[in-house]
Amino acid sequence: MTRVKVCGHAREDDVAASVEVGADAIGVISGVPVDSPRAVDPERAAELLEGVPPFVTGVLVTMPETPEEAIELVERTRPDVLQIHGPFEPTDLEAVKETITRPVIKSVDASEPEEARAFDSVADTLLVDSTDASGAGGTGRTHDWERTGELVRELDSPVILAGGLTPGNVARAIESAEPFGVDAASGVESEGGVKDHEAVDQFVRRAQEAKEEVPAR
Numbered sequence: 001m002t003r004v005k006v007c008g009h010a011r012e013d014d015v016a017a018s019v020e021v022g023a024d025a026i027g028v029i030s031g032v033p034v035d036s037p038r039a040v041d042p043e044r045a046a047e048l049l050e051g052v053p054p055f056v057t058g059v060l061v062t063m064p065e066t067p068e069e070a071i072e073l074v075e076r077t078r079p080d081v082l083q084i085h086g087p088f089e090p091t092d093l094e095a096v097k098e099t100i101t102r103p104v105i106k107s108v109d110a111s112e113p114e115e116a117r118a119f120d121s122v123a124d125t126l127l128v129d130s131t132d133a134s135g136a137g138g139t140g141r142t143h144d145w146e147r148t149g150e151l152v153r154e155l156d157s158p159v160i161l162a163g164g165l166t167p168g169n170v171a172r173a174i175e176s177a178e179p180f181g182v183d184a185a186s187g188v189e190s191e192g193g194v195k196d197h198e199a200v201d202q203f204v205r206r207a208q209e210a211k212e213e214v215p216a217r
Helices: 012-020 041-049 066-078 088-097 113-119 145-154 170-175 197-211
Strands: 003-006 024-028 057-062 081-084 104-109 125-129 160-163 180-182 190-191
Touching: 003 197, 012 041, 012 170, 012 180, 024 041, 024 113, 041 057, 041 066, 057 066, 057 160, 081 088, 088 104, 088 113, 104 170, 113 125, 113 145, 113 180, 145 160, 145 170, 160 170, 170 180, 170 197
Parallel strands: 003 024, 003 180, 024 057, 057 081, 081 104, 104 125, 125 160, 160 180
Antiparallel strands: none
């Protein structure tokens, strides 16, 4: 069953809309050294994550420079899951996991499969994305889904597919890569940081409809 994450929430009504249409996970971005219309300060992130109801996963998405920075932000925002982007070593991730009690998702670039392999035994889940030079996501660019599908079959960690996903292509992406989950941010927005509720509804529905079309491995 392909899980669906909608990322980059900055408003309570967007969180509520994504939950209402059946998103499995709600992403909130904070603590990133890049200019993003989806990023909020830690206090705001804590408020938004607190509004995620039971049985839906609240995910803090961040780009820490050190394990200590990641741990402090988790303590301040209290997410269900931590998602780390940017240059982070496997040993850094191990240090974070030794301290926090949440599962950790590590973002890796689709063009660097060796990075995914390096984190495979450390991360709880890997997010394969089309990142920019800083390692940030939200670029709106797709990548080779069939190649990512090869990683899905090779790696032990569950793989979330991200990068340029929209209501119009998410079903094809799932059929090509057969991921554990899919993740959209800019592809379901009316403008930067503002979710298009109809697009979110279509994205979730089409991802759910695609589940039955994916052949069992």
